[in-house]
Amino acid sequence: MTPLYELSDIEHHREGRTVLAIDRLELLPGRFYALTGANGAGKSTLLHLLALLDRPSRGELRIDGQSLPGSNRHLYRLRREITLVHQAVFLLSGSVADNLAFGLKLRGLSRRERNRRALWALQTVGLGDFGERRANRLSGGESRRVALARALALKPRVLLLDEPTTGLDESSAAAFEGLLAGLRDQGLSLVMASHDRALVQRLGAEEIRLAEGRILGRPLAGSTQHRLAVAGSSLCLNPSKMPER
């Protein structure tokens, strides 16, 4: 199976510092990976590279076996298939439905399809009746769920999540965990940055532990169906099924 992502000899520099240095990393489609590590370990930086929001300072990034950046058209298509839910939630002013409609409108979806997708996504995050609520009057947990719904409405092939449960109370965090488990069970390709290793373990995500921009460690899940080969800062994981889209 062709890996979803292949990173080779990647380095990323910020203000003259190397903040990410990954010799080799393969991520397979339909899997749930968790990036863990201390503050500043490079988790968000790696997510930004995977989301194609940033280009590595050096090295090669391949998606579906194709080297990037490639053609503008290819990049454009991939950007539509990969969605990052940022750590800090930014909602537009207006209603929750407006927030969900925005990206769908940019993709040229009809009003009917936008409404259908928005309702489905809000129901998926347990906020089916929130469409008309003002986005700036939501609680932190509700905002986070709306941000996830907004991402899901785009029907991404790859969903990247940066600290998705930060700032949630116990019951919201539990609800969010249930949502992530549901997405995992549907076979969506997921990469989540998290400080919460207990959450990572409960979700059975394959852990990629970062320290000072380098990959360490083994997966917490220790699942027998996954072969993990760690050599320096490289990980190689076995194939699994692509999700139905």
Ligand SMILES: Nc1ncnc2c1ncn2[C@@H]1O[C@H](COP(=O)(O)OP(=O)(O)OP(=O)(O)O)[C@@H](O)[C@H]1O
């Ligand atoms: N815009 C920037 N300019 C300069 N340095 C940056 C910038 N963004 C991040 N860094 C640095 O890059 C390193 C990796 O940061 P990153 O945000 O990827 O870490 P993280 O693992 O996500 O941390 P946290 O758990 O605190 O969110 C840190 O040393 C950080 O200070």
